[in-house]
Structures are given as C-alpha cells and as structure tokens.
Amino acid sequence: MMLADALIVSAILFTIGVVGVLTRRNAIILFMCVELMLNAVNLSFVTFAKLHGVSGHVFVILVMTIAAAEAAVGLAIVISVFRHFGAVDLQSLKLLRR
C-alpha cells in the first residue's frame, strides 16, 4: 500500500509545517513553513492523481504558480517590514496592540 504511505508522509509534512508556523517567530521561516505545507498538499495531489487521472498533476502545477506568487509578495512584505521595524521578528509587529 504505497499510496497510503504517501498520504501518511503528506500528513506528517503538513503537520510539521503547521507546528512550525505556530511556534516560530522569524517571518522568513514562517513563509518557508507555508511552502512546506503547500508541498505536502502537492504530494497528496500527485498520490490521488495515481487513482483519478492526470488532473492532479495540473492542480500541482497551478499550486506551484500560486506558491511562487505568494513567495514573491510575502518576501516583498518582509522586506518592507524590515525597512520599517529593523527586524523580521513577528514580536516587533505590535502596532495594533498599543
């Protein structure tokens, strides 16, 4: 049952990504955790494409495009946050708390 094992790998990778997003403070590492989650979902798309035809591969390609767009915009935001606060630590972003 290698398909089930691929899905288990996908679940574990997704969980690692979620825990990373919830525990880290560095904005860049947070974005990388999001990329890891997208990759985990891609793995399950490819796994299900084995059962349901190549539509899964098309979805994977679309997800990769969106991931590239998200990385570009997210990193631009990181750059402008760094210019403004001098750090990319999420702890320094507490304008709304005051």
Place this chain on the structure above:
Amino acid sequence: MTPFYRFQFYLFALMAIGAALLFVTRRSPVSAALWLVNVMFALSGLYVMLDAPFVAAVQVLVYAGAIMVVFIFVVMLLNLGRPGQLPDLREVAPRLGAGVVGIAILANLLAVRRDALPTVALEPHADNVVTPVAELLFSDYLLAFELTSIVLLVAVVGAVVLAKRKAAP
C-alpha cells in the same frame, strides 16, 4: 512492485520527513532554507516514484531552483543570516498550543480510512508524460491557467511596489 521501487520510495519518504524535521528546528534561516531544499528534492523523488516525472522536474526547477533562491536572496539582502538576540521560539503557552494543534491535525489526517484505497500498480511506466498534462491544462483548465497568469502578473507588480524604496520627500 519490485523491492527496488519499494526501497527507493521509503528512502525518499524518510529523507523528506527527516529533512523537514531538521528544517523546522534550525535557528538560522539559511540552514533552514537549505534543509527545505532537501525536502523538495526528496519530494521530487517521491513524485517520480508516483509516476509523475514531469511534476518532479517542475518541482526541482521551480521550487528548489527559483522559490528557495528568492528566499535565500532575501535573507542575504536583509543580512539575516545569523540568528537574532530574541529567542526565535514563542513562549511556552503558544508552543503547547501548537503541539496540541499538531497532534489534532495529524490524528485527523491519519484517521481517514485508508483501506478504502484501491491497490494500483506503482511502477512508473508512462513514456510520454507531458502530453496528458498539457492536454488537460489547455482544454479543461484553460480558464484557471489564464487566471494564474494574471495572478502572477499582479504578484510581480505588487512585489515591486511593496519592496520599492520610497522616494525621499
């Protein structure tokens, strides 16, 4: 399924999980990014095992080759290579919450009935792998394809606008 394929499959799966664990525990963003590249290479190996060599090639080119380069480039640009003074982990309560959420998500994902999956032959066999994907992409999913190109254009413009230095007043 030959033992060779089975061995390769589990090798890549273990590589992916191990590299992901190392990635999420590194403090320095540069080593985290390099471990994430490792995860992506392992995943592309898994894609080849799952009969998707085209997706595997795109994975290496786009993810490992382009997106991670952008990440490392930003780390270099902002000079963030070494870990800062503040602790990178959050406090104890969010960490405990993250652990609970992680266990809950993992249990949810693993509790899905997997014995309902039919067994299929897993050896990669297709010799022409681009044509079926391209046929689907340019017929059934043409609208989605065009929309992603617009999304990319908007993202490029947005990234330039956001990252541009403001002109001195």
